[in-house]
Amino acid sequence: MRLTNLLAGALTLGLAGAAFAQDEPTKVGFVYVGPIGDGGWTFQHNEGRLALEEEFGDRVETIYQESVPEGADAERVITQMALQGADIIFTTSFGYMDATNNVAEKFPNVMFEHATGYKRDHPNVSTYDARFYEGRAVIGTIAGHMTETNKIGYIASFPIPEVIQGINSSYMHAAKVNPDVEMVVTWVYTWFDPAKEADAARAMIDQGVDVILQHTDSTAPQAAAAEANENGGRVFTFGQASDMAAFKPVPRIASIIDDWSPYYIKRVGALMDGTYEQTASWGGMPEGEVVIGEITDAVPAEVKAEAEAMIAAITAGEYHPFTGPIMKQDGTVFLAEGEVATDGQLATMDFYVQGIEGEIPN
């Protein structure tokens, strides 16, 4: 796998085109961690890229590279894009953080935008993220109502703050409506490996988990749940990153959709009219970056209404999913009564809240 990507990188290096003149269209580069056809995370970033092309037409030119491993290969790919004359490059996975900053140092005139990270070592590096935990609060609520075995599974990718926020947010809101609920977390250490994701889902189902949340990019857990349901099971899932509508109405009963197009259009637009500035953007439901997909009829009407009320409250800015009192797993206080988590606290979250069993690997 690595070897092939290495070779792919070498190929693109060799085939690099000539430099472009300044009055050419704004060239926008995208680095994807999975294939566009993953049906999840990368698919949504690519939708954002297509929205850019639609918005600006001939004034932009987009380039992208799929399935770029997080690590040394990423640095080569990003460098290559900068050499190809990209004016702005979006690197769309947490693991590209150091690579993005390293390349940014060498190309001060190219703007870099790193998704879900927190390092902005150079003035030309911005970060952007979406408040997925807002969506997790909603599907956690639904999960708490829907489980009969009181076991909710979470297929987790890597122990980074974004994933831990998701686990905590969904657990807290599931436990709020169902105090008996237990959260089963399985770390698969990959963003994209359909076979492994399916195995993880199956292991959960075998052990009595009946609602599965995933923080990985493929639709394989949905397929595994669908298969279990065909064999007489009762398992529900939620679409992740993309709507995953093919699995409606069951097992997929709702979804968290990442909509990156508003952000991409805003940033590239700013670059074109000269108002571009370094930022650390963190949009959520109010900005339209986190959207809950259709809640299917498998969910009882009153649960659906409760979920919709929560969506409305978060969108209006009336409710923050991390509002105290919240205890850490070890019993110490994270947030006092009525206190709301700061973005800094969320961005460095490295603990489970009280009630979740197990340890976070580090």
Add this chain to the structure above:
Amino acid sequence: MDLTSISPTLLIASLMVAATPILLAALGELVVEKAGVLNLGVEGMMIIGAAIGFIAAVEIGSVWLGFAAAALGGAVMALLFGVLTQLLLSNQVATGLALTLFGLGLASLLGQGYVGIKVDALPRLDMGPLSDLPFVGRVLFGHDPMVYVSLALVAATWAFLRFTRAGLILRAVGESHDAAHALGYHVVRVRLLAIAFGGACAGLGGAYLSLVRVPQWTEGMTAGAGWIALALVVFASWKPARVLVGAYLFGGITVLQLNLQTAGATIPVELLSAAPYLVTILVLVLISRRGRRGGDAPADLGRAFHASS
């Protein structure tokens, strides 16, 4: 931690499902390497098998024809490699890598319209009362037919290489193509057949992913399984039975570690995640140590042959 929540029956059942794709692919590659050819394109042939198998199963409506088409597709891909390396004498390592890249790209292209489509899964074999026996029934008699096909293929490959004249010729070609040529055997033909068989097996392994294990089509869904299969052949020192042990160990520990995590075992997750690789390598290396050392690889592995040389 509640380990009683792990059911051994279900664990063994899913272990066999998890192991079958790499078992099939590794078995095919074993035969190819026994014939003295190093085909690094396993990943590419697997993903082509996964795509074509899925597409055929959806379009024709038969999972079995899906598997047949996958085997055929894998074999055609492999023969592309065969023509380039055996007839045009291109470099095997480079051609194999190119085959993987080509396979990944072609599979994405073919699979464009098939993302998110469902396919009828292969039903588990129902052997009447046998399958209803507690534990044994599910473990021995309750799998989908492809699991048995893969096991039969291991036995057949072993018997073929060990007991048949054709198997002897194939091994001779792999050990010394010059000697085999001098004896009047058609080295290139034997190797092309082996390469086609390897491709067909890789195709079947890929189709097992998209039709049984996952089951759906997703771009890049093999996610490195072909490379695992390649490594397995080496660590299994080119012996079918050891490939079986290795594949089941790898698949088994992959599934076991996910089950242990789900059950809340207090073992570091990093260790659990690395376990399939560590244990498989360790066990196979230990097995190999007992035999004679260093002499396991076919002597002419990866060397080009031309009748004039």
